[in-house]
Each structure stands twice: as structure tokens, then as C-alpha cells.
Amino acid sequence: MLSRRSFLGGVSAAALAVPAIGGLAAAPAFAGRRAPDVPLPLTIVNRSGQFDNASIWVYVVGVNLDSGEQCRVAPDGQLVPVSPSDNGSDGFADYAIPLQGSGDTTLNLPSMSGRIYFALGEKLKFKVVSGGDGKPALQYPAGWVDTDPNHSILHDTVEFTLKPDGMYCNTTMVDMFSVPLSIRLQGAQDQTTGTVPAGGREKILSGVTENADFAGLRQQDLRVIAPGHGLDLGAFSGTYYDSYIDEVWAKYQGSRLKVNTGDGRIFTGQISGDTFNFDGGVQPIGRPSTRDVLFCDGALAAPNDGITGPVAAILGAGFNRSILLDLADQPGTDPAAFYQHQVTNHFAKVMHANTEDGKAYGFAFDDVAGFASYVQDGAPKSITVTLTPW
Template structure:
């Protein structure tokens, strides 16, 4: 079964969606023995950045209380508290910062919840509590890639997680942007680690993205590189970039069949008819995507959580981003050497994968198709460690 990102429903339009990882309908079955996870998990923060001392680093643990559905944040002593507009200070922002210890590692307590662990370097992040359409408190998250956002000039990055009764599901992510090198290590039924960059990886990523002229607008000085979908929305990436590739795919599969193996014993066969990819097996027709649809794995490539159309759309989204559809009529591809070889491809994601030690990264929303994302899970977790790795 393909594990893919799901998002909370009912989020305020003013707040960025918090990923819920490990939804039973979406997550890969755990191969380890299942047992009920503890209600809390030790979280150790290790600052090995070499560029910032502990006093310059702030941690934020924010997300959703899975029991109540409320937007919530974690206090330095491990309490999970619902956010409130009264949390906003005189400057209009809520200060949810958790400081690191003066020196050495910092150990915190992570409660059952789904959300993000943010790291801000050199300055604090500004969160704002607003009221959603239902009159409930909702947390606005940083959109640091937008120049008008209050966090644009703050070096920051995040890991995503869901910690609940059946285990811990977590990943580093570049789906929105990349700025701060981070790795995660999960202990439990087994010991797993992912996210570590190669030596000099941060500078290699910042420089490497600009080697393709179309992607040059993704770099925002030395602060970060942003995902091409966000750059497109900001007018810094061509909105027709994938059009020629999409045209070739549509032409090829008018007379050729595509087989999609969803990894659970099912294989769906599809072919282009008019403006839609039509598949057997009850899959809803998948329309001709735009460049933006490809980059966000959304629009025509949106993957509903229905167990049928969703997995097929996710695999198509991954194949477009990896540019494997013209080379292979069986998807998903599983050989990374065959990814990103076409001139029109997601060079942003390509650079991310090229600069991680294990070759895994979350370069786009369905980069976990065929298990190429920097994602780990454990049904019996005992501890998690997040490291700010050397630049």
C-alpha cells in the first residue's frame, strides 16, 4: 500500500494545512509487531549546525489535537494546549517559542498529536491565531517563501509528524521549501534515520537549483530555495513549463496503455481519451493536468482518499514530477537512476534527492510513491531525535 500525505479537513482558509501522516487508509502496513504507543514520546533536539549556538535556536511544536480536532501547541513542559486569540501579543503574534538548553542536547516531551516541529535560527517565528469560518481558533502557519509574510526574513524549517496510539509517522520535508538541514532518528521496534544531507549539502542545493535557468527564481538569496509550485504562484517560474511534456504523454497514451500497480495486488490499466486518462477498475477519469497541477500534485492530479482513484492519481503525479511516463508504460518506476532524466522534469526535487545521504527526500507531495521520501514510521516508538545537521 502506498503511503502518501493526507491533510486535515476543516482547516481555516487562513491557516496552512497541517499534514496528518500515517492515516490507516493511506499508510503502509507496519511490518513490526503492533502495540499501543505510549501517550508521550521523548523528543531530543541536537544542535550540530555549527552556524548557530543553542541560544540562537527556537523550537515550535504546533498542530492539531487528534482527540479534539483543536489547533494546538506544545509548551516547554510538554502540555498540549489549544491555541487562543488571546495568545496573540501586542504585536499581533503568538510567541510559542521553546528555547533550547544553554548547551548540549535538549529533551522535550511530545504528546499525541499531528503537526510540525519548526526550527527558527537567529530570530523568532511569528504565528498568529485567527478565527476560522466556524468561529473556532485556527493557527496561521509561516509562509516564509512569500515576501509579505512576517517570517520571510527568518531562517526556519520544519519536520512533520503524527504521533498517535498506533505509532509515530514522521518526515523531513522540502515540499514547500528548503532552508535548514535537518535529520530525524526514530527509535522503537527498530532504529531508523533519514534526512541527513551530504557534506556541504545546503550550499549544493542552493547552487544546484539555479543550474537550470527555469529554476533560477526558486532561490531567495541565501535564505532558502522554494518549491517550483510556490515560485509559479509568485511569478518566478513559468506556468507552461510542463506543457510540452504533458502534450507528449497525452499523445503517447492515446494509442498505448499505461499499467499502474498500486502495490496492494491491484493493477489498473488506462489510456488517454480526449482530455482524460481513463482507467478500468472504478478509477475516476483523470483530466489533462496543467504545469501547476503537476508541481502541486493537485487539480487534475488531486488524489482523493478513496483507495481507488487516489493511489492511481498519486502515482501519476509522481511519474510526471520524475518524468518517467514517456520511458515506462508500467508505473510506478522503482529505479531512481531512471528518474529526472528528461529535460523537462522537477529539477528542484532532483537536486534534493542528489544531496541526501540515503537518496531520499520529500521534493513534492507524492514523493513517497515507491518509498523515495525522507519518511519513517514505527508502531512501537520509544524516542525521536531531530538534529540540526552541519551546513
């Protein structure tokens, strides 16, 4: 599976970057596969029950995998580089693709890595600026930030990479949850993920805030934001995980943790002082902060080295799922054991509890042990994204 990190690295609205999915690890080989159909038919189905087609706009933005240019998809399916000249008199680029007046809408998806955004009731505001390398770059929506121009707009997204070895895609709640979306990927298999049952949207918004520590994460009826972003905005405690981290550090001072990376290797580690030391060439992993846990970053950052990266990712998942005190053999694979400690990622817990297949991307390494709302296919024929009933 392709690992992914929070889009834009979980940073502010001013950050300039492209989607990380597909860029962190080599794609797996598919036996007997053929090249994907490109362009790949993308069908948008509106079953929201809250907004008609005329009130919904689609945006497909990301990076051209051949040139590295930041691009957007035009209504005719062409991959077009973004340009500062795209910014209108209001300072924003209108890359909106309207839905058909009624029924489903089918677009052509070119080979690229990016995001499919949905805006409900009002168009999103993208801005083309000069990136750090001097090339045109997009400022993406960061709706959880109250100063972002998209803060008051209902919007959400799915992520994807379409390239010669297949299609990789997921729904995501790593930054926030606002609009229920599901993905159906048809090809060598017929796979669906991300479906929130009817009525589930309000169950998610209210369910997250039922926990007093997470109550500040709901932004009216617009969305519920991830606790890491809440921490950065002053709406979530920066010490929330500290007591759990202390317990983990105490436990593995005197015992060993085994980490199976799923490729035939098992790494064994023990804590000395502020460092988790593993054998097998794993770089020392420092004592994480609450923010490190929530973003799976900092001390828990996972480099794409095939050694330290997988171990750090599994540790990050173990902290978010609060299973490190109970299981000395990681990763945990029984979802019934997840999120049972008083200190846990309640946001991710609620996301998983309100999807039909129990899968969600509630934090950056929710793909550990296969619990993310992620599907891939080496011979894709079509993808359908549905705005499911609220």
C-alpha cells in the same frame, strides 16, 4: 505508508489548516506491536555549526487528535489549545521553546499530528485567528511569500503524527528547503532519514538555480522554494511542463499505461481526448496543467478512496520524475531512471542528490515507491531531530 500532501494544501500564508500527514489514509497495522511511549521523548541536537543553542527556537504545533482542536506544545510537554488571547502586543503568539544553554535538549512529545518548527536567529511569528468554523486556528509560516512576516527568518520543519498505532514522521521540502534537518526514530527499528552531508545546504541552493528555468527559486541565502510556489509568485513558468504533458498525452492515445497500486491491483488506462480513462472504477483523470503536476493537485488530485487516489498519486509521481514516456508500467522503482528528461522537476532531483540515503520529500507524492524522507514505527521509544552541519 501514510500519504501526505503539501502542508496547508500549498496555499497562502493566510490559510488556516492543520498538518495533513496521518489524515489521508488508515495507518498500517504492526504485527505484535505495543502502544507507543507517550509522551515520546523528543531530543533536539544542534550540529549546525552556524548558530548556537541560544539562537535557535523550537515550536511544536498541530492538532489534538482526540478533540480536533489546534494546539501547541508547552515547554513542559503539555498539549495546549491555541487561543486569540495568546497573541501579544505585536499581534503574534510566542510559542517558542528555547534550547538548553548547551548540549542536547529533550522535550516530551504528546499524541498529536503536527509540525516541529525550527527558527534560527530570530523567533517565528505565529498568529491565532478565528477559523472558518469559528474556532481558534493558527496562521502558519509561509516564508516563501515575501509579504509573510516570517519571510526574512531562517526556518524549517519536520512533520509527524504520533497516535496509538505508532509514530509517522518526515523531513519535507514540499514547500521549500532552508535548514538541513535529519530524523532518527528509535523503537522496533532504528531508522534515520533526511540527512544532508556537510556542505550540502549550499549545494542544494546553488544546484537548483544552476538550471535556468529554476533560477528564480532561490531567495538569497534564506531558502530555495518549490517550483509550484515559484509559479504562484511569478518566479517560475506556468507552462514549463506543457511540452512533456503533450508528449505523454500523445503516447497514451495509442498505447496503454499499467498502474500497480501495490496492493495486488493493476489498473490499465488509455487517453481519449483530454481524459485518461482507467478500468477498475478509477474516476476519469483530466489533462493536467504544469501547476497540477507541481502541486500534485487539480487534475492529479488524489482522493482518499483507495482507487482513484493511488492511481492519481502514481501519475503525479511519474510526471514529476519524468518517467511516463519511458515506462508503460508504473510506478517506476529505479531512481537512476528518474529526472532524466529535459523537462523534469529539477528541484526534487537536487534534493534527492544531496541526501545520504537518496530520499527526500521534493513534491507531494514523493512517497510513491518509497523515495520520501519518511520513517514510521509501531512501537517508538524516542525521536531525535538534528540540525546537521551546513
